[in-house]
Amino acid sequence: MTATTNHADTPAFTETMTMIEAIRDALTLEMARDERVVVLGEDVGVLGGVFRATDGLQQRFGERRVIDTPLAEGVIIGAAVGLAVSGLIPVPELQFLGFGHQAFHQIGQQVARFRFRSQGRHPMPITIRSPFGGGVRTPELHSDAFEAMYTNTPGLKVVTPADAYDAKGMLLAAIRDPDPVLFLEPLRGYRLVSGEVPTGDYMVPLGRSNVVREGDDVTLIAYSAAVQMCMKAAGVLSSEHGVSAHVLDLRSLVPLDVEGLVAAVERTGRVVIVHEAPLTSGFGAELAATIQREAFYSLQVPIERVTAPDTPYPLGGTEDFYVPQISDVVRGVLTAMER
Amino acid sequence: MLAQFVPDGTAPSPIQYLAADGALAEGVTPSMSDDEVRAGLRLMMLTRAFDTKAMSLQRQGRFGTFSQVTGQEASIVGSASALDPRIDWVVPQYRELPALLRQGLPLSSFMLYFMGNLAGSRIPDNVNILPIQISLAAQIPQAVGLAWGLQLQQTGGVVIVYFGDGASSEGDFHEACNLAGVLKAPVVFMLSNNGWAISTPRHKQSAATSLAARAPGYGFPGVVVDGNDLLAVHAVTSEAVARARAGEGPTLIESVTYRMGPHNTADDPTRYVVASELDAWKPLDPIARVQRHLTARGLWSDDQCQVVEAELSAEIEEALVVARAAPPPSASQLFDHVYADAPATMLRQRAARLGVTA
Ligand SMILES: Cc1ncc(C[n+]2csc(CCOP(=O)(O)OP(=O)(O)O)c2C)c(N)n1
Numbered sequence: 073m074t075a076t077t078n079h080a081d082t083p084a085f086t087e088t089m090t091m092i093e094a095i096r097d098a099l100t101l102e103m104a105r106d107e108r109v110v111v112l113g114e115d116v117g118v119l120g121g122v123f124r125a126t127d128g129l130q131q132r133f134g135e136r137r138v139i140d141t142p143l144a145e146g147v148i149i150g151a152a153v154g155l156a157v158s159g160l161i162p163v164p165e166l167q168f169l170g171f172g173h174q175a176f177h178q179i180g181q182q183v184a185r186f187r188f189r190s191q192g193r194h195p196m197p198i199t200i201r202s203p204f205g206g207g208v209r210t211p212e213l214h215s216d217a218f219e220a221m222y223t224n225t226p227g228l229k230v231v232t233p234a235d236a237y238d239a240k241g242m243l244l245a246a247i248r249d250p251d252p253v254l255f256l257e258p259l260r261g262y263r264l265v266s267g268e269v270p271t272g273d274y275m276v277p278l279g280r281s282n283v284v285r286e287g288d289d290v291t292l293i294a295y296s297a298a299v300q301m302c303m304k305a306a307g308v309l310s311s312e313h314g315v316s317a318h319v320l321d322l323r324s325l326v327p328l329d330v331e332g333l334v335a336a337v338e339r340t341g342r343v344v345i346v347h348e349a350p351l352t353s354g355f356g357a358e359l360a361a362t363i364q365r366e367a368f369y370s371l372q373v374p375i376e377r378v379t380a381p382d383t384p385y386p387l388g389g390t391e392d393f394y395v396p397q398i399s400d401v402v403r404g405v406l407t408a409m410e411r
Numbered sequence: 412m413l414a415q416f417v418p419d420g421t422a423p424s425p426i427q428y429l430a431a432d433g434a435l436a437e438g439v440t441p442s443m444s445d446d447e448v449r450a451g452l453r454l455m456m457l458t459r460a461f462d463t464k465a466m467s468l469q470r471q472g473r474f475g476t477f478s479q480v481t482g483q484e485a486s487i488v489g490s491a492s493a494l495d496p497r498i499d500w501v502v503p504q505y506r507e508l509p510a511l512l513r514q515g516l517p518l519s520s521f522m523l524y525f526m527g528n529l530a531g532s533r534i535p536d537n538v539n540i541l542p543i544q545i546s547l548a549a550q551i552p553q554a555v556g557l558a559w560g561l562q563l564q565q566t567g568g569v570v571i572v573y574f575g576d577g578a579s580s581e582g583d584f585h586e587a588c589n590l591a592g593v594l595k596a597p598v599v600f601m602l603s604n605n606g607w608a609i610s611t612p613r614h615k616q617s618a619a620t621s622l623a624a625r626a627p628g629y630g631f632p633g634v635v636v637d638g639n640d641l642l643a644v645h646a647v648t649s650e651a652v653a654r655a656r657a658g659e660g661p662t663l664i665e666s667v668t669y670r671m672g673p674h675n676t677a678d679d680p681t682r683y684v685v686a687s688e689l690d691a692w693k694p695l696d697p698i699a700r701v702q703r704h705l706t707a708r709g710l711w712s713d714d715q716c717q718v719v720e721a722e723l724s725a726e727i728e729e730a731l732v733v734a735r736a737a738p739p740p741s742a743s744q745l746f747d748h749v750y751a752d753a754p755a756t757m758l759r760q761r762a763a764r765l766g767v768t769a
Binding site for chain 2: 114115118119120122140142143144145146147170171173174209210211212213214351352381382383384386387388389390391393394
């Protein structure tokens, strides 16, 4: 059992960056490279974003390309549609995915299907960036993991990097993608997760999963902040329970890397899916259905899902009971092992 | 040019009763009695003291992210004081603590909420307020519906809904105004223009010279008031409430004030607030203004001030004791009040979380 080096092809010139720095680096690089790229959103300009993801962009690229909009998510995304039609490449920010509801009529009905509705005349090369997920004691209504609302929206890509290297490489791929991408950033990982990131240009293709830890007894499948948790759980499983966990970071939900998923399942025959969203209709349900269709005969036991319960995201004091913890992952794995 | 409706480019000067030095403007008759003014001042001072306390609790990790009222006390207290808490409702954003207290919310309950305890989300049944709204502007259509319901049931009640200049850019605000105008709903739209929405300044929020000037577009009146003037805010709101009660429909009040602190405990305003602007607002402090007004009339003194301050800090400590005595958050709370009749799947999840059999 070896921890694989995450990114074997890392070029020579790298820097240690947090996820937020990697995201900023990608935005800076792409805005410098392609003058059609514009960034718009609440507090993205002078302040540089409430998490500083866009810090310095307005100073460097000016107020015409980095725009502090009035406070209205619907108009931010709706205007991005028009900007795209005009020939620009908008990278709007939703300050928190919780407020994606205020823009969902534009995202679900418009952004995702404009190419289809115009039968190819108007592609939507829009990348909507948004932090999501819990564990950091935000005020109410900020922390839900609503990814499944969007994966059930054909026409839209939904990607979920878990580390700094992927954050930069996938953001560059997303902005250059001719289709709309919802680029979800883990609130919890913004400053907590850091790693070696190439200083230059590179892309991590959308739709390729990544084995972040090799193991033989059980396969943990996760994305975004849950990946780090699975890595920690894998450590506990190894040291305290003698269980060797294989950890797959999906990186992208739509498109889904079915081949990578099947290979990871076949490796151990025991599957535990981990996400922060509630169980019912969570993305885990889609994964479980895909696995039973594509890898049924390699499954030794039923698929376990470790998720939030089917209840609303609570206030901070109850948050740790709600968001899956390392101990929940360990328990899920032990259940799968004992069957 | 063929246009008939054009912006005239002038912002009306806000209605003012008290000058910054506390002097009453000539020819105006306050709508508050001296006792009401003193009660208002006390509530403003409580709010200010609580802000300081909450900030320090937050820094110690005992309080969640919190938005102070500092600078906006007259705007909130003056307007809320125009209501009859028995029949009228307050629909807040999140920066309106004194309005909630005046309606009867225990301070300990507010604290519990900010300590992250779900018990703090339960507002006592006889207190006419809706929960703090985090999702900006979502409360505004709800307030119109509530006012509409009160109107249909002829309760005589009026609803006041609070929101910021930022929130007033959301579609929900405009849709709500439109409906309220059509229905002549008994609602007062209280727009707290504190200059900022996090880092976004008022002039980037709207090209309208006055935010209140949007009201005629929806078929009802708008008014701009000096939000740091307790008496003016009370007078203007009282009139709007009276209009609403009389069936004459909504009013949009733009209360011009200033956020004297950070947006919330996670914000660093030095990145975007120009110090000179903040300095210009300092002499306009709403609490000092009322104190000067009362002092000049022999109704307030430094001694009294000290007595009240001591009482208020005792009140806050007491509320804190009550809040801390509440049962700590528990996993079972996640599953309470989600449904009247909980689905079996959820009950199984509950059992698994609590380690009991369903
Ligand atoms: C729908 C929605 N979008 C974004 C946010 C994030 N956010 C919280 S407060 C705030 C600014 C609010 O400004 P304003 O309405 O003027 O009220 P103030 O805080 O100044 O009192 C923003 C953008 C939110 N809470 N809700």
